[in-house]
Amino acid sequence: MRRRVILVGVNLRNQEEFEYSMQELENLADACNVVIEDWLTQNLQHINQTHYIGTGKTGELLEMINVTGADTIICDDELTASQIRNLETLLDCEVMDRTMLILEIFARRARTRESQLQVEVARLKYMLPRLVGSRESLGRQGGGSGLKNRGAGETKLELDRRKIEEKIAQMNKELENLIDQRKTQRKKRNKNGLPVVSLVGYTNAGKSTIMNRVLESSQMQTDKKVFEKDMVFATLETSVRKVHLETNQTFLLTDTVGFINKLPHHLVKAFRSTLEEVVEADVLIHVVDFSNPNHEEQIKLTNEILQRIGVTNIPIIYAYNKVDLTSHKFPKVKQNKVYLSARNRLGLAELMQEISKEIFHDFIQCELFIPFTDGQIVSYFNENAHVLAEEYEADGTKLTVECKKSDAERFEQFLTTEIKQKEV
Structure with missing residues (x-):
């Protein structure tokens, strides 16, 4: 049975991008194959610490659940353990937040052992502080003093926490081995002296499509292509491919995980080793969905995340993709911006020329x-x-x-x- 959900969002102090954030939440929910019954939004100066939304709105939400038969509520912000518990008690249905939704998508899409471990570590770290009161049996603790008088709930809670911490430590150890393998591969590539070009950008901007079109133009075998689909977070693994130009110049092209607004910090931290490919690149291709009315906001958010992971002083070429869906003229090059349509294979030659200028200037x-x-x-x-x-x-x-x-x-x-x- 597909889950039937209501999306809930709080517009703090009239944020300009709030409507877009809610639309993005709907796209994320769609990626989980749920039935979206309705939206509920509220303008507030501060998030309600007890129920995320105000008392009047919780009553309205309860009514919406009764009318639509929704069984899940998805909130646009990260909720505390007490907010989740209070809402679930009041509404008698499952409550998820944006972070849980993104983690679920990542868990479904992860294919390699490394990405599966990274997602699971992020999920467990997110769960750890939310264990208290996550089940009724854990909410009751015995009174009195001394170990003998401790409640069953407290003991169970400590056991659960210890199990999770041990699991995180075990997974981090396995991840370290995979990270060492990745570092060894990078060292080998550096010895070959091949320049590295990394595709970065917002999720579903067309990074994988550009990579596949570049591989086609360099006459690579079709089995070297990466997975591409018109959906959020189609790519979670960093793929590295060798591109051989007609001029006998060769470089490495990497495709990376896409970014999104309110990307959980646990995920950024877990995927830091994967994103090291970006930090050590010679040139970045910042892929932008030019047809998206909020593309300027997406550029800003992507640049903020790049700064957060330590990207500095790396030349950036902006690839404005999906221009065919707008009235803008293309293919066109303006300074470090290339306007193209990867789907229609127009503007790729201009992009390759800009890449060559940056990496083969010596x-x-x-x-x-x-x-x-x-x-x-x-x-x-x-x-x-x-x-x-x-x-x-x-x-x-x-x-x-x-x-x-x-x-x-x-x-x-x-x-x-x-x-x-x-x-x-």
């Missing part, structure tokens, strides 16, 4: 003469550089290439012309 153009006895060097440049011209002479091969400065310096004895910095 490429230089030079001319080399390589004797036939060193034919393996010709092969090396054909595989790792952009060969502009190749001529065979009596004693060897003359190459005009665009290559890394380090490669030009490595084969300096074969240079026939002065190194020219590539124009970008």
